Each structure stands twice: as C-alpha cells, then as structure tokens.
Amino acid sequence: MRFEFGWSGLLTLGCLLVLPALAWAADDRERFEARTYTDAAGTKLLYRLLKPKDYDANRKYPVVLFLHGAGERGNDNVAQLKHGMADFASDAMREKYPAFVIAPQCPVNERWVEVDWSATKHDMPEKPASPMRLTLAALEQLRKEFSFDPDRLYITGLSMGGYGTWDALQRHPELFAAAIPICGGGDPKHAAKFAKVPIWAFHGDKDTAVRPERSRDMIAALKAAGGTPQYTEYPNTGHDSWSATYRNPEVHAWLFAQKRPAAPDKK
Numbered sequence: 001m002r003f004e005f006g007w008s009g010l011l012t013l014g015c016l017l018v019l020p021a022l023a024w025a026a027d028d029r030e031r032f033e034a035r036t037y038t039d040a041a042g043t044k045l046l047y048r049l050l051k052p053k054d055y056d057a058n059r060k061y062p063v064v065l066f067l068h069g070a071g072e073r074g075n076d077n078v079a080q081l082k083h084g085m086a087d088f089a090s091d092a093m094r095e096k097y098p099a100f101v102i103a104p105q106c107p108v109n110e111r112w113v114e115v116d117w118s119a120t121k122h123d124m125p126e127k128p129a130s131p132m133r134l135t136l137a138a139l140e141q142l143r144k145e146f147s148f149d150p151d152r153l154y155i156t157g158l159s160m161g162g163y164g165t166w167d168a169l170q171r172h173p174e175l176f177a178a179a180i181p182i183c184g185g186g187d188p189k190h191a192a193k194f195a196k197v198p199i200w201a202f203h204g205d206k207d208t209a210v211r212p213e214r215s216r217d218m219i220a221a222l223k224a225a226g227g228t229p230q231y232t233e234y235p236n237t238g239h240d241s242w243s244a245t246y247r248n249p250e251v252h253a254w255l256f257a258q259k260r261p262a263a264p265d266k267k
Helices: 007-026 091-096 130-145 160-171 188-194 213-224 249-257
Strands: 033-038 044-050 061-067 100-105 148-158 178-182 200-204 230-234
Touching: 033 130, 044 130, 061 130, 061 160, 100 130, 130 148, 130 160, 148 160, 148 249, 160 178, 160 188, 178 249, 188 213, 200 213, 200 249, 213 230
Parallel strands: 061 100, 061 148, 148 178, 178 200, 200 230
Antiparallel strands: 033 044, 044 100
16 A cells, blocks of 8 residues: 655644644643652652742742552653643642642552552551652652742642542641542541641542542541541542542632641740
C-alpha cells in the first residue's frame, strides 16, 4: 500500500504529531516542578512542587500536602498529578489562593500506610510507612527553603491517600490546620488526638473499593471525642468521590479559610 502526501497532507500530519505535545504543554500540571528528596540512608522520594504565583519570600504561604491513590504509584514523578492537581494549578486557583502544593509519589508495591484497604477496620501500625516518613521529612526540608505559613498547613488525599491523610493526622495532629480525607479510613481509637482539627471528609455511598463505613466510623469517633467534622457522602457514587470534591469552589474556600489556632501563652 502506498501513501502520497501533498503540502496540505504533510501539514495535517505535522499538526497531528505535534498535538500531544501541545496538549501536555497547555496542561496546568506542567507548573509543578519535579523534585527528589533523599534521606541520610540514600532512600529517595520523588515529588512535585507547585509554587505560589509571583512567589515573594517576604510573605508566608499556605501549604497543601496531597497524597495520591494506589493507581498513581510509580517512579515517573508524573502519575501522582492525575487527579485533582490540575484544579489546584489552574489560573483561577493560583490567583485566588496563592499556595504551595506538594505532591509526593509513592513507589510501586508500597503504601502511605500499610493496612488492608478492603478491611472494615484496622489498627494504626506502630511505625509510619516509609513513603509517609519520607514525605514528612521532605516537608521539613522544604520549610527551610521556602516561606511556609506554619499555621496553614493542609493535608488531603484520595483512596490510598485518604488512608494516608487519616494516618498523618493520627501521628502528627499538631502539624495540620485542616484536612480533607477522601474515600479512605483511619483508626477510630486515635480520634481524640485530632478531634479539634477542622476536617471535611468525602465518600461515595456506592463505593465498593473502600467501604463508606470507613469514613462514617471516623466521623462518628471524632464527634464522640468532641470534634465538629464535616462529612459529605455523595449519593449513587462509587469510588470516584474526588473529582467532584477537588473541583468544588466551596471546598477550596473552606480549606484555605482554615488556620491553626494560636498556642496559649505559657505562664
């Protein structure tokens, strides 16, 4: 079979070849800078960093720590931006809410927290999983490099990252000004530790990957401990409860309005 192209055909072919590159270049996620954190033992964590628009080192900026789901694990330092991150990198968001966004990538066959996602409950592991440990260490390193607002550090994650969000809250309640765990689960026995942290959790009522009871149990435990968490359970929704959440301007407004209360003066 023989193909012949005139100038118009060649032009069309050239445009088709260029289109994927143009589409990627136009994607707001390109604004995330690729970085690597290496600990003292040489263990590496890949992550992406979105800086505030017109960053000014003399200002303090809020920080969003995002934990991706199981399907985005890998070593390409790209896949973790698949869900939600285009929303945070959009022109409108960066204009309205100048902030840092940190998106680490969990390696294949590892988890933010080593638990069974299909279980109806779990006990918090004694030690944090390696990717979680490295993520918090990378966060600490970035604190020294950039002007973070320590009273406006937020954490959010979906599915596997939802589990990671609950786990981070349980281990370090003093760090976070607010959290948005999506279709994940935690250990209700630790709810009292972070009952005062503003939390807005989300889940789909038809989720078969992570049962909605996992979120419901955490919300019930927080309320029993004196907390006032918000909970949205999407009707007729399966596992994807993150798309509607991350594109909701009310969620953005709620998140960036949160600020960790000032510590009481020591006598």
